[in-house]
Amino acid sequence: MVPIARGTSRDIRVANRFEVLRHIIAGSTVSRQRIAAETGLSLATVSNLIGELLEADVLVEVGFEDSSGGRPRGLVSVNPAGGVLVGVDVAETYVHVELFDTALSLLASVEEELHPEENRPAQVVGHIVSGVRAVLARGGAAPRRILGAGISVPGQVDRGGGVSVFAPNWNWHDIPLRGLLADGLSMPLYLDNPLRAAVVAELWFGAGRGREDVIVLNLGTGVGAGLAFRGSLYRGATNSAGEWGHTTLVLDGRPCHCGGRGCVETYVGAPGIMQHLRELDPDSPMLRAGDQTATIDALAAGVRAGDPVAAKVIGETARYLGVAIANVINLANPEAIVLSSWVAARLGEPLLDEVRAVVSRHALRHPLAAIDITLSELVGDPVSLGAATLALEGFLSAIGTRAAHLHR
Amino acid sequence: MVPIARGTSRDIRVANRFEVLRHIIAGSTVSRQRIAAETGLSLATVSNLIGELLEADVLVEVGFEDSSGGRPRGLVSVNPAGGVLVGVDVAETYVHVELFDTALSLLASVEEELHPEENRPAQVVGHIVSGVRAVLARGGAAPRRILGAGISVPGQVDRGGGVSVFAPNWNWHDIPLRGLLADGLSMPLYLDNPLRAAVVAELWFGAGRGREDVIVLNLGTGVGAGLAFRGSLYRGATNSAGEWGHTTLVLDGRPCHCGGRGCVETYVGAPGIMQHLRELDPDSPMLRAGDQTATIDALAAGVRAGDPVAAKVIGETARYLGVAIANVINLANPEAIVLSSWVAARLGEPLLDEVRAVVSRHALRHPLAAIDITLSELVGDPVSLGAATLALEGFLSAIGTRAAHLHR
Numbered sequence: 014m015v016p017i018a019r020g021t022s023r024d025i026r027v028a029n030r031f032e033v034l035r036h037i038i039a040g041s042t043v044s045r046q047r048i049a050a051e052t053g054l055s056l057a058t059v060s061n062l063i064g065e066l067l068e069a070d071v072l073v074e075v076g077f078e079d080s081s082g083g084r085p086r087g088l089v090s091v092n093p094a095g096g097v098l099v100g101v102d103v104a105e106t107y108v109h110v111e112l113f114d115t116a117l118s119l120l121a122s123v124e125e126e127l128h129p130e131e132n133r134p135a136q137v138v139g140h141i142v143s144g145v146r147a148v149l150a151r152g153g154a155a156p157r158r159i160l161g162a163g164i165s166v167p168g169q170v171d172r173g174g175g176v177s178v179f180a181p182n183w184n185w186h187d188i189p190l191r192g193l194l195a196d197g198l199s200m201p202l203y204l205d206n207p208l209r210a211a212v213v214a215e216l217w218f219g220a221g222r223g224r225e226d227v228i229v230l231n232l233g234t235g236v237g238a239g240l241a242f243r244g245s246l247y248r249g250a251t252n253s254a255g256e257w258g259h260t261t262l263v264l265d266g267r268p269c270h271c272g273g274r275g276c277v278e279t280y281v282g283a284p285g286i287m288q289h290l291r292e293l294d295p296d297s298p299m300l301r302a303g304d305q306t307a308t309i310d311a312l313a314a315g316v317r318a319g320d321p322v323a324a325k326v327i328g329e330t331a332r333y334l335g336v337a338i339a340n341v342i343n344l345a346n347p348e349a350i351v352l353s354s355w356v357a358a359r360l361g362e363p364l365l366d367e368v369r370a371v372v373s374r375h376a377l378r379h380p381l382a383a384i385d386i387t388l389s390e391l392v393g394d395p396v397s398l399g400a401a402t403l404a405l406e407g408f409l410s411a412i413g414t415r416a417a418h419l420h421r
Numbered sequence: 422m423v424p425i426a427r428g429t430s431r432d433i434r435v436a437n438r439f440e441v442l443r444h445i446i447a448g449s450t451v452s453r454q455r456i457a458a459e460t461g462l463s464l465a466t467v468s469n470l471i472g473e474l475l476e477a478d479v480l481v482e483v484g485f486e487d488s489s490g491g492r493p494r495g496l497v498s499v500n501p502a503g504g505v506l507v508g509v510d511v512a513e514t515y516v517h518v519e520l521f522d523t524a525l526s527l528l529a530s531v532e533e534e535l536h537p538e539e540n541r542p543a544q545v546v547g548h549i550v551s552g553v554r555a556v557l558a559r560g561g562a563a564p565r566r567i568l569g570a571g572i573s574v575p576g577q578v579d580r581g582g583g584v585s586v587f588a589p590n591w592n593w594h595d596i597p598l599r600g601l602l603a604d605g606l607s608m609p610l611y612l613d614n615p616l617r618a619a620v621v622a623e624l625w626f627g628a629g630r631g632r633e634d635v636i637v638l639n640l641g642t643g644v645g646a647g648l649a650f651r652g653s654l655y656r657g658a659t660n661s662a663g664e665w666g667h668t669t670l671v672l673d674g675r676p677c678h679c680g681g682r683g684c685v686e687t688y689v690g691a692p693g694i695m696q697h698l699r700e701l702d703p704d705s706p707m708l709r710a711g712d713q714t715a716t717i718d719a720l721a722a723g724v725r726a727g728d729p730v731a732a733k734v735i736g737e738t739a740r741y742l743g744v745a746i747a748n749v750i751n752l753a754n755p756e757a758i759v760l761s762s763w764v765a766a767r768l769g770e771p772l773l774d775e776v777r778a779v780v781s782r783h784a785l786r787h788p789l790a791a792i793d794i795t796l797s798e799l800v801g802d803p804v805s806l807g808a809a810t811l812a813l814e815g816f817l818s819a820i821g822t823r824a825a826h827l828h829r
Contacts, residue, residue, distance in 0.1 A: 249754025250792075256751040256754075256785055261748055262669060264670055266672070336669050339669070340669055343665070345657060379586065
């Protein structure tokens with residue numbers, strides 16, 4: 014049984030629209046015939062969907078190719094003048110804003126620092142608005158159509174209502190972010206969280222391309238999983254899926270800010286890694302109290318320099334992380350697991366090597382044989398890219414409805 | 422994005438065929454108009470799909486209903502003479518075989534005991550063949566068309582190849598079961614495992630009806646999860662998903678036969694529960710060495726009788742089971758979790774009550790608010806029912822292809 018059984022013909026149409034555009038972005042300049050062959054859709058369906066995307070100015074006709082004896086085939090490509098998309102990655106320490114064309118090529122980026130005390134909604138909203146205005150100015154996008162802005166904020170998000178339901182590190186509860194942002198930003202706004210944004214970015218542009226079941230593990234201050242099953246983002250019943258960081262790995266283990274004990278996050282999040290270091294060598298010069306980024310950087314440098322304490326910390330982190338990854342593999346049997354976010358990027362290959370070794374001892378033979386564990390190879394900030402992609406998906410969903418024309 | 426994007430028009434057609442039949446089974450006697458309203462499919466699509474199912478003798482026309490002024494509406498129902506389906510649940514200690522009509526109503530059942538030493542493939546195959554023949558004789562199905570037999574065997578299954586890839590308790594590796602069975606059974610054979618069968622049964626007939634994201638936890642000698650996401654069975658990349666029993670709950674905990682330590686199964690499978698009892702009271706009269714079923718029965722009776730040791734064993738089991746369930750809730754955010762198989766059935770409400778209390782302390786607030794944890798309410802053996810349902814799905818998939826006509 015394939016899941017569309019519960020969908021309507023409109024769901025199918027929107028899904029196929031995404032799929033066609035994804036193939037055009039991947040292939041750059043392609044014929045309807047090739048898209049039909051690649052997607053398994055009929056040529057009539059592909060032609061129809063491409064017609065809609067041409068009408069919406071997302072695509073342009075760019076010429077013809079020979080078809081060995083048949084009629085020349087019309088080629089289409091993403092329309093570079095079709096509009097721009099904004100992707101915003103709001104984290105505890107920064108607001109990162111990127112501007113993209115409709116092929117999701119980067120046009121400009123801006124980063125605003127967030128000081129730890131600047132965590133009131135009005136302050137964060139102020140940084141988002143100024144960041145988006147700055148990136149639009151820098152990208153020279155003023156005369157171009159803005160298809161939408163995707164905004165990723167940490168924690169639980171009600172994307173339909175545009176509300177930050179719960180952001181644990183800021184203690185936000187039920188903040189109507191979209192409403193607050195709408196005063197400063199007149200474009201369609203799509204709210205979501207970094208787990209969803211990161212996995213969408215990998216699905217469209219990274220390790221998830223052409224794959225069905227992909228899990229992105231975001232390793233930062235907090236940790237969590239973005240899940241894609243059967244080629245599309247899986248959100249769960251209430252858009253809360255992916256709280257891998259708050260699954261118990263060590264019953265009655267380290268206390269966690271969620272109220273539990275022994276959560277994965279307490280061993281493999283940046284503060285957990287700092288605690289491994291503290292337990293191994295409380296006086297280590299690599300330990301920068303209160304500065305996670307500097308400590309992780311020092312550990313990465315230590316490993317490169319052959320420091321035995323740094324190597325032990327990586328080994329200890331990998332011991333927990335590998336078992337926690339094996340749990341995900343045994344439960345979900347994905348094709349790929351991608352390690353993303355800043356801790357994964359900084360600790361890189363040395364961590365990955367040890368993680369793979371631990372996983373090979375803890376995952377069952379059959380799911381293990383199917384898995385590919387990698388670091389994210391996306392250039393730039395995957396969360397901004399994914400947030401912009403979610404905005405593009407939102408725009409594509411609205412084609413043919415009134416909403417799509419409101420901002421033209 | 423809905424996942425059908427990767428599917429072909431044939432996948433959509435097969436999925437919709439399932440969905441239409443599922444609604445007809447649920448509604449008993451219904452009009453095309455009502456199916457269209459319930460599924461969101463167009464009336465033309467529904468009429469077309471029902472035409473195919475009528476042609477395949479799965480449905481019959483059963484009369485008309487008034488439509489307040491319009492033309493009378495034709496009613497269809499499942500054809501009780503349309504054929505029969507066989508569902509086989511092969512476990513370590515029995516082979517349970519059930520016969521169903523195409524509405525999955527039970528016609529007859531047979532159980533053959535398996536002695537622990539009778540675990541060579543030829544012996545198990547012998548019991549399956551004799552069980553299927555016996556149930557067909559008992560059900561008087563000889564003159565009726567046999568649409569197929571679904572056969573659930575423990576462990577890892579390659580259903581395409583019809584091979585038991587690995588059955589841990591029998592130490593089977595790569596046994597070509599379908600080939601061995603084909604000598605004795607001339608009907609289409611669909612091989613799978615009890616995790617998949619149980620969740621399909623719940624989706625069609627139990628707690629999963631009308632729900633999208635459902636997880637069935639089979640609690641027996643071994644434990645595992647059947648996963649349904651977006652209304653359909655989720656198999657993972659290599660049909661290995663659901664090995665929840667082999668996720669680590671207690672790092673460096675009890676040794677597990679999989680080679681790991683601290684796996685969920687070692688605390689909540691029947692042998693793990695026996696170990697809780699042994700640790701609490703090694704001389705307990707409830708402890709029946711070597712007999713899991715008798716011990717679990719004695720515990721269930723002990724709880725009913727107010728025995729404090731039995732209550733402590735249930736509490737200890739619930740402590741591990743509740744955290745392991747909270748892990749699944751936090752990761753996958755399902756709407757429902759169903760506790761199935763014989764240990765869940767025997768320990769019942771007393772275990773469920775304590776599990777719910779533990780889950781409420783360990784699951785995060787938002788996924789917790791969405792979850793409904795229940796015991797399976799399916800009458801009879803859910804695995805046989807699910808196996809027969811998988812055979813029905815196989816038959817429906819083949820309509821319009823040559824395979825569907827081979828066995829008419």
